[in-house]
Amino acid sequence: MTFVVTENCIKCKFTDCVDVCPVDCFHEGPNFLVINPDECIDCTLCEPECPAEAIFAEDELPQDQEHFIALNAELATAWPTITEVKDPLEDAEEWNGKAGKIEFLEK
Ligand code: SF4
Ligand code: F3S
Secondary structure: OOEEEOHHHOOOOOOHHHHHOOOOOEEEOOOOEEEOOOOOOOOOOOHHHOOOOOEEEHHHOOHHHOHHHHHHHHHHHHOOEOOOOOOOOOOHHHHOOOOOHHHHOOO
């Protein structure tokens, strides 16, 4: 199994999650983070850390977020690793919880 970053991370990118990951399997894009499913050890630590509640265990994903399994796997191979917390994106608080953010995903 793996944990998966879902839509509500987009345009927020709080990065609290990367601080707790023992295997450094988060990868960073312009306005979204993903988890490398081949490296995640299912430790569960990141899930409660995300202020946007964007991280789910693969088998607990909301149905409308299932396409993020493939998206995390795909983008983890393209994006560099992130291991240190940084400031959230500008207006992260305003974007937290907004629907339809997938259209703003920058690759
Ligand atoms: Fe990292 Fe653990 Fe989260 Fe997997 S579940 S991404 S190993 S913190
Ligand atoms: Fe994204 Fe939440 Fe991490 S918003 S960067 S998954 S803390």
